[in-house]
Amino acid sequence: MDRDGDQFVHCGLGHRHWGKYGAAGLLLHHGGTVLLQQRSALSLGPETWGLFGGARERDEPPVTAALREAAEESTLDVGVVRVRGIVSEDHRGWSYDTVVGDVESRPEVAPASWESKDARWVPAGEVTDMNLFPAFAISWPKVRDAMRRPVLIVDTANVMGSRNDGWWRDRHGAATRLRDQIDAVEGFRLPPFDVAFPELVMIVEGKARGIGDGEHVRVVTAEGEGDDTIVDTVRQYAGVPDADVYVITADRELKRRSQEAGASILGPRWLLGQL
Ligand SMILES: [Zn+2]
Structure with a gap:
């Protein structure tokens, strides 16, 4: 070499x-x-x-x-x-x-x-x-301070809804596109890291169901309300030692519930700005 x-x-x-x-x-x-x-x-x-x-x-x-x-x-x-x-x-x-x-x-x-x-x-x-x-x-x-395990949980419906890319015509296609874009990120700007490689979880519901996992992104299908699945997922990760759990959403009620369950909140714009 x-x-x-x-x-x-x-x-x-x-x-x-x-x-x-x-x-x-x-x-x-x-x-x-x-x-x-x-x-x-x-x-x-x-x-x-x-x-x-x-x-x-x-x-x-x-x-x-x-x-x-x-x-x-x-x-x-x-x-x-x-x-x-x-x-x-x-x-x-x-x-x-x-x-x-x-x-x-x-x-x-x-x-x-x-x-x-x-x-x-x-x-x-x-x-x-x-x-x-x-x-x-x-x-x-x-x-x-960086001895942490970052986890991003994406409120897929909310993030999709925050950009005008025709998602309403094809929710399944738009969710797949978002998954592939998140998958392609080589590193996130997420303190305390200069470059972070978080665990990535997308919660999908409705017509976006069944899009399947990406290479790095785990896709969780909500059987009932998407918000309930997001809060349940926060609880699972929040109990893991050193985990820093972030929910990506602009939904006011989900923000409150996620924070109560132990997550921090980042907006859809933060995520879209990293893609
Ligand atoms: Zn020097």
């Missing part, structure tokens, strides 16, 4: 960084603990603790780079990581991307390259007690 990203560069802020094309690291968490790497005695910041990660290759997306580096430096099976988003630090001409993900159950992880001395799951509240790699110490307060 072309490893020409493995060199030092100066950023626009005058620092010296490893990674010609920027660098990326993996913040993997489970149940309030985070996976940290202790750097080897021979590496930069010897024996300090930080994230598995490293230099990006030319044109390599941050998620690919972070998972590749974690797989090279540890025994972690990166296939089980569910990536939720990216928190970026822009240094003008150079960037560090923290790729945030979680795992359903916490695997044992051991170091697997000369760059790593140790690997350990550390409670989030104890991270600052460790001897941290300086750059990670700076980014930690921000990335800690």
